[in-house]
Amino acid sequence: MTILSQIRFLIPEIIVSAGALTALVANALLESKERIQTPYVVLVSFATALLTLVILAADAPQKLLWGTYMFDAYAVYFKGFFLVLGTVIALLAVHTPSISSLQSGGEFASLLGFSIVGAMVAASAGDFITMVVAVETVSMLGYVLAGFTRTRLSREAAVKYVLYGAFSTAISLFGISMIFWATGQLEFKQLSAVVQISPYKQFVFAGLIIFLTGLFFKAAAVPFHMWSPDVYQGSPTLVTAYFSVGPKAAAFAVIGRVLLDGFARRTMSVDWIVPPGIDWPIVIAVISALTMTVGNLSALLQKDLKRMLAYSSIAHAGYMLAGFAAKNVIGTSGVLYYLGAYLLMNLGAFFVVLAVEETGKGTHLDSIRGLGWTSPLAGATMAIFLLSLTGIPPFAGFVGKLVVFGAVVKSKLYWLAVLGVLNSVISLGYYGLMLKKIYLERSDEQVILPRVYSPVLVALAALTVFLGICFNPLIEYTAHGAKLLGVLF
Amino acid sequence: MILYTYHIFRVSAVLFGLGVFGMRVRRNAISMLLSLELMINAAALNLVAAAAFTGTYISGFSMAVFVIVIAAAEAAVALAIFIALFKSRRSIDVDEAAEMKG
Amino acid sequence: MKGNPAIIVFWLCAMLTLLFAVCVIVARDLVRAVTALLFALLMTAGMYFALGADFLGAVQIVLYVGGVVVLVLFGVMLTRDVEMTVPYLGFGQFLPALIVAGAVTWGLWHLADFLPRKAFPPVHRSVTPILGELFMKKYIVAFEVASVLLVGVLIGAAYLVRREVRREE
Numbered sequence: 001m002t003i004l005s006q007i008r009f010l011i012p013e014i015i016v017s018a019g020a021l022t023a024l025v026a027n028a029l030l031e032s033k034e035r036i037q038t039p040y041v042v043l044v045s046f047a048t049a050l051l052t053l054v055i056l057a058a059d060a061p062q063k064l065l066w067g068t069y070m071f072d073a074y075a076v077y078f079k080g081f082f083l084v085l086g087t088v089i090a091l092l093a094v095h096t097p098s099i100s101s102l103q104s105g106g107e108f109a110s111l112l113g114f115s116i117v118g119a120m121v122a123a124s125a126g127d128f129i130t131m132v133v134a135v136e137t138v139s140m141l142g143y144v145l146a147g148f149t150r151t152r153l154s155r156e157a158a159v160k161y162v163l164y165g166a167f168s169t170a171i172s173l174f175g176i177s178m179i180f181w182a183t184g185q186l187e188f189k190q191l192s193a194v195v196q197i198s199p200y201k202q203f204v205f206a207g208l209i210i211f212l213t214g215l216f217f218k219a220a221a222v223p224f225h226m227w228s229p230d231v232y233q234g235s236p237t238l239v240t241a242y243f244s245v246g247p248k249a250a251a252f253a254v255i256g257r258v259l260l261d262g263f264a265r266r267t268m269s270v271d272w273i274v275p276p277g278i279d280w281p282i283v284i285a286v287i288s289a290l291t292m293t294v295g296n297l298s299a300l301l302q303k304d305l306k307r308m309l310a311y312s313s314i315a316h317a318g319y320m321l322a323g324f325a326a327k328n329v330i331g332t333s334g335v336l337y338y339l340g341a342y343l344l345m346n347l348g349a350f351f352v353v354l355a356v357e358e359t360g361k362g363t364h365l366d367s368i369r370g371l372g373w374t375s376p377l378a379g380a381t382m383a384i385f386l387l388s389l390t391g392i393p394p395f396a397g398f399v400g401k402l403v404v405f406g407a408v409v410k411s412k413l414y415w416l417a418v419l420g421v422l423n424s425v426i427s428l429g430y431y432g433l434m435l436k437k438i439y440l441e442r443s444d445e446q447v448i449l450p451r452v453y454s455p456v457l458v459a460l461a462a463l464t465v466f467l468g469i470c471f472n473p474l475i476e477y478t479a480h481g482a483k484l485l486g487v488l489f
Numbered sequence: 490m491i492l493y494t495y496h497i498f499r500v501s502a503v504l505f506g507l508g509v510f511g512m513r514v515r516r517n518a519i520s521m522l523l524s525l526e527l528m529i530n531a532a533a534l535n536l537v538a539a540a541a542f543t544g545t546y547i548s549g550f551s552m553a554v555f556v557i558v559i560a561a562a563e564a565a566v567a568l569a570i571f572i573a574l575f576k577s578r579r580s581i582d583v584d585e586a587a588e589m590k591g
Numbered sequence: 592m593k594g595n596p597a598i599i600v601f602w603l604c605a606m607l608t609l610l611f612a613v614c615v616i617v618a619r620d621l622v623r624a625v626t627a628l629l630f631a632l633l634m635t636a637g638m639y640f641a642l643g644a645d646f647l648g649a650v651q652i653v654l655y656v657g658g659v660v661v662l663v664l665f666g667v668m669l670t671r672d673v674e675m676t677v678p679y680l681g682f683g684q685f686l687p688a689l690i691v692a693g694a695v696t697w698g699l700w701h702l703a704d705f706l707p708r709k710a711f712p713p714v715h716r717s718v719t720p721i722l723g724e725l726f727m728k729k730y731i732v733a734f735e736v737a738s739v740l741l742v743g744v745l746i747g748a749a750y751l752v753r754r755e756v757r758r759e760e
Contacts (some may be wrong), residue, residue, distance in 0.1 A: 504612055555730075557655055
């Protein structure tokens, strides 16, 4: 295939980049009153890109550009995921007073668009070079978004984020350089062949762990999570909602591909074979256990809604890592499915908090007191999101947990499965507390949701219920995506 | 004089360690950025040396070029954020004064 | 391999890099720290030349030394009225940092034993033309995403340091 015919598979990314640039130009040309509308430009580009992605998906899997770019179902799933995320965030950027009043809709839109492009490329990166550049795009534009509202807290969050983020980048780059020292390979598929017979396994394993440490920082896994509650609390809430899903999912996409494509093999069986001496599943299992336990226990102590949800998202990262530790197809497809469910329920929960914050009530735990009575729609949808986050049927979060921990049991990591169930019980403590505030306490103040919030919340809640009942098609697609990792083609 | 692979790795390890030390011991944002540059530099040195020793010039050198680009972009973002923070410290005082008057 | 000038240059540059790196960490004055960083990065470029990576050495000097260091100096100038010299931390904070960094260095130092042991290769091959071609072929996605990243960073940096727009109300 010539390069031009291979570039065809990059059309979604090109469309989004073009949209982001157009938004920037539009921002310069428009009057300040009309600038508020500029995120619609990227929104249209996200939707168009989603459409072309669906058309291109028929031609997957493809190994493009000498193995640096993989266009397989795994990548398509993540690309779709990021495009949906971008669409929702861009829509709310227009209708959230605290963001639109800055009259910098074009900057916000283009930063969001470029960040989504980075995430989309990261999902299909086939070698370390493409991966590093793409992941850095996501995180660097994230640093700017964290400081977007120019308040004191927002700027402090940006400083914290940039220092920890750059630190984690330096660590993972050093890890990559160690892997490269011992193997001389940067492509994941080639790496899996070299690693099997490499005589320098200790060195490669050490390099892998250092590399993963950097990524754990980005995914906010314990014990590398200390930056995330502060950054999540200080950033503008809409951006926090994006952070809790976007960069985290990008990190997961990369972790999955590096581990399962580069450091494992799969031929006919449903399990991946890990090269002897490079026993990463244990590392992932331990980090997963730590992450969910510490995340949930810390969330119990919080008094601020954004901090509480920040710790909750740490805990969810722990549940998802368990799926990789299981190192079988079901576990990996469970991670992808869980991410999809997490997108809906976590964004939903953050949006309710955002709506309450926009009415001027702040983000203290008491600000949602009586929400079920003052704004029945926000209360009811929040209840759905919280129940789904806890993992109660028939919502999407339950199915995600079931699949992930089913896979964990299947690979005989019983202690991790037990810990996962225990953690769901712990998480009921703070999710239940929020529910109690919403329904069992009373408040006289009226909460009026900003425009567009009601349909968005209803749509997210409806999808959460839908994915909890009709989960088969999505799980089949994610399994389809997981199957190709670690297979040479 | 001799030069083996492990010598170069040890040089870059010490450089990386110095960067980590600087990150932990300095509390000024710009000093921390300088330490970060040392750490990224250690990684780039590793990549170049590995490329030269294992004969995989192409991928190693390409990666090193991108690493340097990333480090430059990171410095730009970080400095913009630091300057914004210093500016806001001033402007926050102004806001507070205005609030008290109004 | 005795007396190979490249090896002597490498060791000289390596020692100077480490020396300047120490200066970066301990310098009280930020401008001095940045100057030390400049020399550390220059000496790293010297190591690249000694290893036969001419192109990388040039990139290092142009981009890192020329770009980053000047940028950081501007940053120092713009924030100088707030903090000119940086105070050292007390012993209580110094010790944990020393332990963490020491452990990292010690671990990596000993890991070096597991590396493939090879002597300095006198293989010198100009790869610059190949690199240029690769950036347009194999690594085109990385190349293009890097430009997306740089545009985004430009927009972001300009946005963050721009003067605040007064609200029209």
